Amino acid sequence: MNGNSKVTIKDVARQAGVSTQTVSRVINDRPDVAMETRERVKAIIQKLGYHPSMLARGLIQGRSCTLGVVTAGLKYIGPSRTLNGITSEAEAHGYALLLEELPHYTSTEIKPIMERLLSHRVDGILWAVPEIGDNRAWLEGQLSEVPVPIVFLTMQPRPGIESLAIDNHAGAKMAIQHLLEKGHRSIAHLAGPQEWWEARERLRGWQDALREAGLDPIVCVEGNWSSSSGEQAALKLLENHHVDAVFSANDQMALSLLLVAQRRGMRIPNDLAVAGFDDLAESAYFYPPLTTIHQDQFALGSRSVNRLVDIINIYQEGKVPEPMVEMILPELVVRSTT
C-alpha cells in the first residue's frame, strides 16, 4: 500500500488546466466537451490514478448506487448460493452491495441492522433471511418506517409486500407424485423444523399430493435439517412404522436416512424409496445417488436484484410500483433412490 491516496477532481482540473466542472463532464461521459479537452483530461486521470468519490457523488445525488443485503446462516450452502446470484446481478446493474449477516435466523434485533444500512444511504434492501417463527413480526410496525424499497426473499407471500421465493409446496408435490408413479402408496415424510415456513410448505405439499391421490398423510417425523437430527428421526420412523417410501424435507436428512435404512439391511430403492429436497452438489454421489428436488437459489438471488432495481427506477420516475409476489418453480431430479 502506498499509491495516490487522495487525488481529487481539483487536482485533475488543475493539471489539465480546466475547471472541475469539465473534469466532471468527462468522467460522466457528458457530450458537451471538446474532443481534445476530453482526451487531455482522461490522460491526466490515468496518470494521477484518480477515482471519483462515490461518497461525494452520492451525497449530492441522494443515491449511493449501493444495495443493502441482509442474510443469515452463511455457514450453510443455501444462503450463499442466493448471495452468488445477488452479487452477479448487482454487478450487472452497476450496484455495489453492503452486506449484513444476522447473528441468527430468528434475530429480532433488526433495528441496528437497518440503521447501519440507512446510514450508508443504500438505495434499496434485499431481505434474504428465511421466514422462521415470528422473525417477520417487525413487518407490522417498522416496515413503514423504512425509507427505501425492500424486497423479501423466502417468505410467505403477504399482500402489498414485494417477495420472491422458491415454490416449496409445488416442489414437494412433485416429489410425492413421482413416488406415487413409482407405485409407492405408503409414503412417510421426514419433515424439517416446523417453525420454518419452507418446512411447513414442504409438509403441506406432501399432504396435499397424498390426499389428491386418495391417500392419508399419516407417518411424519420432524428433524432440524441436520444430518444428525435426520438420523434420530430416521431411526424413530423405521422402527415404528412400515413404509415403502420417504420424502425427506432436505438432502442432508435424506443422507442419514439412507445410512440408517441400509444399516438395518434395507435395500434402496427396493425396500425403501427415498426422495430429498435441495439437490446438493454431493447428492448425486450419495450411496445410492439421491433422487431430489432441485431449487435454483442463484436465480432467486439474481431475480430479486432485478426486481429491486426495477422498483428503485420506478420510484425514481416518481411513480409507485405495484407490489409483486414471485414463486420460482423447482425441478425433479431422478436418480437411484427411487
Added chain:
Amino acid sequence: MNGNSKVTIKDVARQAGVSTQTVSRVINDRPDVAMETRERVKAIIQKLGYHPSMLARGLIQGRSCTLGVVTAGLKYIGPSRTLNGITSEAEAHGYALLLEELPHYTSTEIKPIMERLLSHRVDGILWAVPEIGDNRAWLEGQLSEVPVPIVFLTMQPRPGIESLAIDNHAGAKMAIQHLLEKGHRSIAHLAGPQEWWEARERLRGWQDALREAGLDPIVCVEGNWSSSSGEQAALKLLENHHVDAVFSANDQMALSLLLVAQRRGMRIPNDLAVAGFDDLAESAYFYPPLTTIHQDQFALGSRSVNRLVDIINIYQEGKVPEPMVEMILPELVVRSTT
C-alpha cells in the same frame, strides 16, 4: 416504503432549537453538551427517525468505516464460511462490508473491482480469493497502486505481503500420519487440481509425510474437486493400482471414492482406508462416516478482519505495520473410514 426519507441534521437542529454543531456533538457522544440539551436533541432524533449520513461523515473524515471484501466461488461452501467469519468480526468492529465477487476464480480483471471499491472509499480490502494459476500475477505491478491496506487469504505466503491461510501442508501430513499409525503403507493420493495452491500444498504434505516414514509417494491421480471428477479418478486409481489407503484432497472426491470402492466390493476401512479434507457437514453421515481434516474457515475470515482493522489503526496513528503471515492449523477428525 415511505418513512422519513431525508431527515437531515438541520431538521433536527431546527426542531430542537439548537445549532447543527450541537446535534453533531450529541450524535457523536461528545462530552461538552448540557444534559438537558442532550436529552431534548435525542428525543427529536428519535421522533424524526434521523440517521446520520455516513456518506457525509465519510467525505469529511476521509474514511467510510467500510471494508471491501473480494470473494469468488460463493456457490461452494468454503468461501461462504469464510465470509461468515468476516461478517461476524466486521460487525464487532463497527465496519460495514462492501462485497464483490469475481466472475471466476482466475479472473484477471481486477482493475474494475478495485476501482469500484476505491470509489466507495473503503478503508481496507480483504482479498478472499484462493490462489490459482497466476491469478496473483497482478500483485507485481498493481499492488503498489492500491492506496489502502489489503490482507490476502488463502495464498502462498510472500515476503512483505499480509496474508492468512489454512496450513494445508500440515493438515495433509496429519492425515497421512494417521493412516501410517493405522498400519497402512501403500497410501495413494487423490489430488486436487494442481493449479490450486491449496491442492499443491496437500499433495506436498502427502509426499513429505510418506518420505519421512521412509516410503515413496508414487500413486497419485488428479481430480478437480468435484464428486464427478473424483469418480473418474477413483476408477483409474482402483483399476490400475493396489493400495490399502487413499488420502483424498477433499471430502467431495472422497465421497465418490467410497462409492466406487464399495461398488467394486471393497469393504471400508478393511480393504481400503480413506481420509478426506474439509470436514463438510455431511461427511459425518457418509457411508461410512468419513475420517477427514477439519479446517476452520470461519476463523480464517474473522482473523483476517482483525488483522486488517489492526493495520488500518496502525496507519491511522501514522505508523507502518510489520507485514505478517499467519497459518491456521487444521485438525484431524477420526471417523469410520480409517
Added chain:
DNA sequence: CTGAAAGCGCTAACAC
C-alpha cells in the same frame, strides 16, 4: 456549553 464560518469532493444550474 453553544454557535458561526468554512470546507470535505463532487454535481446542478446557470452564465458566458
Added chain:
DNA sequence: GTGTTAGCGCTTTCAG
C-alpha cells in the same frame, strides 16, 4: 464548449 456559483450533510476549527 467551458467556467462560476452554490450546496449536498456533515464535522472541524475557532469565537463567544
